[in-house]
Amino acid sequence: MTTRIALIGFGKIARDQHQPALAAHEGFDLVATVDPQLTADATSTPASFTDFDALLASDVEVDAVALCVPPQHRFAVACQAIEAGLHVLLEKPPGITLSEVADLEQRAATAGTVLYASWHSRHAPAIEAAREWLLPQTVTAVEIDWCEDVKVFHPGQAWIWEPGGLGVFDPGINALSIATHILLRPFALREATLDVPGNCATPIAARLAFVDTNGAPVDAIMDWRHEGPPRWQIRVVTDAGELRLEEGGGRLSIDGDVRIDEDKDEYGGVYDRFASLIQEQRSEVDLRPFTHVADAFMLGRRRTVEDFHE
Structure with a gap:
């Protein structure tokens, strides 16, 4: 139907x-x-x-x-x-x-x-394969690098700088949605630094230090001041090798060996999931990525940086 x-x-x-x-x-x-x-x-x-x-x-x-x-x-x-x-x-x-x-x-x-x-980045081509490979591994460190040029990807969107607009966490939450899905062990924020332009209410950049339940560090850099091609990548070090997700989850490599490299069709997956939930008559509300952002606003040290002008 x-x-x-x-x-x-x-x-x-x-x-x-x-x-x-x-x-x-x-x-x-x-x-x-x-x-x-x-x-x-x-x-x-x-x-x-x-x-x-x-x-x-x-x-x-x-x-x-x-x-x-x-x-x-x-x-x-x-x-x-x-x-x-x-x-x-x-x-x-x-x-x-x-x-x-x-x-x-x-x-x-x-x-x-x-x-x-919905979390559209979880539907990128390499995400499920990454999750499956990581399930039996022991993760020892995670590095998230999520940097892009706000003037290219969010032109004219004044609401992102207002309270509730999240600032750099608007794209950064995509990385957190992937990390909470592919990593077996939960992780929690320990400290954060938020760079906030003097004329804005939300951050233009953030550094986050998480620790998982086994003590492994999960570090994230998110920056909207980046120039050139975006960097949307996650590096996971394990006892069995190093996994890299790049292109926002479109490319997967293990120890340098590229396993998946495909164009992203994330929203097709979003609507596949929505259709299944409607058929099953059940809701799905995973708040873990959003909770990590809320924690960053709670714990983060705010540094005032130069005003932002588009």
Whole structure:
């Protein structure tokens, strides 16, 4: 059975990733888009609305929504959708606080709808193979290097610098979503340094020092001031060799031997998972990546750096 779905928020991520993934997916039918600033692209869907209330009041039949609005606005829209009996997919991060996402999970359980807090990077081509290889190994150290140019990948997105926008953790949480999935042992933050521009509320760079339950260090560098090609890579040292994930999970090598090197189709995997959850009538809300970010804001020493100007 095809699920009729609406995209709420039709900005860059919705146009670049969600719309193509839905167009290629047999399990979904994109029936509407909602965005206060409609673009010409939005008219390519059967129905377009400037606000969610208008969609709910229309005769367009919808079973589910994918929320691609900035995280500061996600909770209110998700509450409306759940109250209307719709299944809800949350783009990452799932919200701006842990408590509001826990609230959404309870609301969905009470309403009998599906809530899916998606982590698209977990669906990169090499992730499951990396997880399988690591399962029997003893990890001795992990290094995360997640650096990109904010002016290239997040142009004109002022909300990322506001409270709840996460700053560099908006992409950095992708690395944490991968690490929490492929590493067998949990890890916890011990210290962090956050570089915050003087004219912003969120960090432009972060250094994080985690330790897993066996004492192995898990160190992360995230920086939006990086110039040139992005570095989205994770290095895992084990008793059986060294695993490297590069290209955000598109490439996997073991001791220098490349095992997987494929173009990423992460959002196809996201919607495969959402379709399965709807069929099984169960929610999936893994808050571990978001919890690590919250811990960084709690424990991190903030350093004021030069103002950011796009």
